[in-house]
Every structure is written in C-alpha cells, then in structure tokens.
Amino acid sequence: MIPPGFIQELLARADIVEVVGRHVTLKKSGGDWKGLCPFHGEKTPSFYVVPDKQFYNCFGCGVHGDAIRFLTEFTGATFVEAVEDLAQQLGMQVPEEERSPEERERAKAAKERQQTLTEVLAKAAAHYKAKLKADARAVAYLKGRGLSGEIAARFGLGYAPEGWRGLASVYPRYDDPLLTESGLVIVTGDEGEEQKRYDRFRDRIMFPIRSVQGEVIGFGGRVLDKGEPKYLNSPETPVFSKGRELYGLFEARQALRAKGYCLVVEGYMDVVALAQMGFANAVATLGTACTAEHVQKLLRFTDSIVFSFDGDAAGRRAAARALEAALPHASDTRSFRFLFLPTEHDPDSYIREHGQSGFESYVAQALPLSRQLADLAREGCDLGTAEGRARFVAQAKPLWLQLPDGALKLQVAGELAALAQLPGEELMALFTGVRPGAARSAARGARGGAPRAPRRAPRAAIRGPADNVAWALAGHAEGWLQLSDADHELLSAQPGWHGEFFRWLDREVQEHGAQPWATLRVALAGLEWAAPVLALIDANDPALQPALEDLPVLMNQLQKDRIRAEISPLLGRR
Structure with a gap:
C-alpha cells in the first residue's frame, strides 16, 4: 500500500504541464496552457x-484530474503503475508499507520476470513482421482481405513461416526456458534425446496482442488456407490472460473517445478490417466469452459499449454471457x-x-441492454399464458437484481411489469421481497407524509452508519481492502448515493489503488450523485472523522440495521 x-x-x-506535455502539444494561453484534447477528436483546442x-x-x-489521473487515463496504466512512473x-522512491523484505523481493523478481517475457515476445513480433514483408503469399492474403500496408504496420501484423524451428535463428538458445514460458515454443517428452521442441506458430498470419501500455504480451495466429484451428492463441502466461485482455484496445484508445463508443467483435481480422474501413474503435475478445474484467477494462476508456455477435444460436449464447458481465456496471450514465x-x-x-454509413446506421439500431434483458428472460416463455408470464418473471429476477440501484433499474422493472401484466408494485414485491403496503408506507414517508403509528422520532440530523462508513473510507480508501467480500456486498447494495459511492470506490481502488481524499475529490467532481458525498466531508469537522480502527464497529452497526429491516416486516412492524 x-x-x-x-x-x-x-x-x-x-x-503537470511537463507531465501532460510529453503526450500533448501545449501552447501558452494566459496563465494556463491549452491543446487538442487527447481523449476525444476535436479541431479547436478545448483541453x-x-x-x-x-x-x-x-x-x-469533461475529462479532468491531476497528473496521476492523466497517466492512468491516457496510458492505461494502473494507479500504482502511474505513481511509480x-x-x-x-x-x-515509492515507499512500500506492510510488506516484508521477502515480499518486496518476490514482487521485484516477478516484475523483472514479466519485463523479460515481454522483451522476448517483442523480439518475436519483430521477426514475424520482417518475415511478412519477405513472403509474397502472406502479403497477397492480406491484400485479398482488403488490408493496406499502412494498417498492417499499425497493428504490427506478421507472418510465422512454415517449418518447425523458425525461431531458432532469432534467439541465442532455442532451449531457453523463456521461449516455453512465453508460449512461443512447445516442448514434448521427457528431458534427453526423447524431448522435442518446435514453434507453436507455423504458417500463420500473426497478430501481436498488446497490453494497454503497448507491450507485446501474446499472439494470435490465423491460418492462410484451410486448416484447424483457424485461430491459435498464445497459452496463459505470467503476462497474458485471455479472460482479461482485449485485442486492439491499445490501438483503439483514442478512437474510443472520438467515436464515443467501443464496438466489441469476435475476431482479430474483424478489428483490423474495421479499422481499415474507418471504425478504429473496435476490439475483440480472445476466443473467450466477454467477462466482467473485460467490461471493467473498457469502462476506463468509454461509457458506451456495443457488443456485436453473429445472429445464430452461438451468437445468442455469447450475447447472454456478455449481458451478465455488463449488468452490474449498467448505471444510469452508461450504455x-x-x-x-x-x-x-x-x-x-x-x-x-x-459501406461505412450503412454499418453506422446498423450499429445505431443495436438493442439496448433493457431490451436484451427482457428478450433473454422471455426465452421459452409463452407470455399469452399465466404460466408463461410466471416463468418470465422467475427468469427475469436474477438478471434484474444484478443491476445497480438507480433510474435505469426502475425503468427496466416497469417494462418487465408491463410484459408480465402485473402492477409495478406487485412485481417489485416479487423481486425484492418487500410487501406493497410497506413500500407505500415508505413512499409516504419519503414524500413527507406522517408514517402510521411511528415508534420513534425521525433522525434526519443524525449521521447514520452508512454515512460514517462513507466518511471513514473517503479519508482512508485503503480501508476498503481490509473489508471482507460480505462487507463489500453489503455496502454496494446500499440504496441511493451511499451505494453509488461504495460501488464507485470499489472500482477506483481496484483500478487505481487506494488514493487520498484530495485525489478522490477531483474524480468525484461532476458525478451527478456525488454532491451528498462531498457535503458529508466538507460540512463536518475533520476531527470527528471516523478512523480506520472504527470500521469494524461501523460495519457491525450497518449489519444490525440490515437485519432489523429484514425482520421488521415479518413481525408486522411498519
């Protein structure tokens, strides 16, 4: 930490002028500096x-922040990487707390190992690129797919020649363990004369897979003619995980800002061909279903994602998995x-x-998440019968519950209620377990009406446990890492701005590390739900702010409140 x-x-x-100026051309403007924004396409400087x-x-x-945030947003670095840079x-020298000398040494060795592997892979990428230029058949294949030399160079495309040991001339030692660890060479058999080594990629168009920092971390290879498998990926290595990486994201970063959305497709060739045709905002999963980690990574660059699939049954199944990955992140301001x-x-x-305009028009007709959720829930359901509608509600419930609290969640509930031919209140009761009468009573209280048979005076002026937890974590974000998964779930499920803040803090800590309040405040500024958080911190005496050691007590209070809220309806309390 x-x-x-x-x-x-x-x-x-x-x-900050020097930090930003390394990546953006800036000109003096009074006491400030200005330039073309690197996060969206523009012709007149507004940055x-x-x-x-x-x-x-x-x-x-609307992008804004300090020097660290600029590095994370522009280069795709994590918070810790940006701080170290x-x-x-x-x-x-970056200090490291709460780690023994042995742990620090292991972390240093792991980082050096990763750096060595990316250097090995970069050398292979340069070799494949040179071989492409020298192979007329491979060049003809790419030209036949409509790709120019410029687009091939931009994506670093290459060619792995036929032959079992083509990389033997690239590295000093073909038996170097790094070649196996990086996934470039396959080893079979026991050590000795029976052991065989050969190149993983042979007679394939090579697509280097880059991290968001631009380092080569793996490869995808496509056969030129007929053969199986059509696409072959690098195996899992210390620097490459298919479930976390996206092909083309490094190349697409600025286009995502300019186009305003990311198009997620299924193949490397789709990404490169779309870039050739003016859609440089496309990325591809690496032979796996879209995961929550893929979605989180993309949301660092854009708030609008379009998933593209084939219209067959396999495409529909892939869309269902993408929907499940997206649901927890579908806040009111995301698409x-x-x-x-x-x-x-x-x-x-x-x-x-x-043509481009035809494809753009087709993309504009893509189904919104709300419609995709309803379509998935109604599969196998005859909405013309009570039984079919009941099954529809049962299938929709687990999907709807994954949505974060907010206006979208309420809107989706209304659409689902109409399809189920149920009053909205009744559907909410089925989804949440809260009786309609209790919901009406709560609504009357929210509108200022006097609750029936009040048992205690309102506590409007008193900070509740959720307030105090938010206050403590705002000033000590590292406390989030000390909480259990159950605590995270409890906090993220809080209603209103509390839940928004805790879910936002979870993403910030996961993506950027624990940051001081000064940095978090900058990131919060402008978020539509953040005003109560800022008021909570700014309007209270800092001397009264709960400390990290108070978190267990505060979480215990919050847990008791949750249990009390769950059992009160069972006891007939209003």
Missing part, C-alpha cells in the same frame, strides 16, 4: 492545463447495446457490402 502522504507529496512536486492548481480539464468532453521521473448481424455476414463483410 502506498502511503497517502507520499501521493500528496508526489503531486505537489510534479509539474486546458492549469499549473497553479496542478489540474487539467477539457471543456469539450511519475516518481521515477521525479527521482523519488450497453447488443448488435446481431445477419447470419451471412461478419462485421468485415457487412461494411464492405453496405
């Missing part, structure tokens, strides 16, 4: 860097849509037949 005090000192020493406040802001797309630039192509087309063939 990086101490918050070090983060504050790092930001105080950093010159400003304010040295006095060590802050950047774009009046065009900035500290190295300033000649500062998830689902595109099903005609069975005779993939994205590449569709855009070539119908």
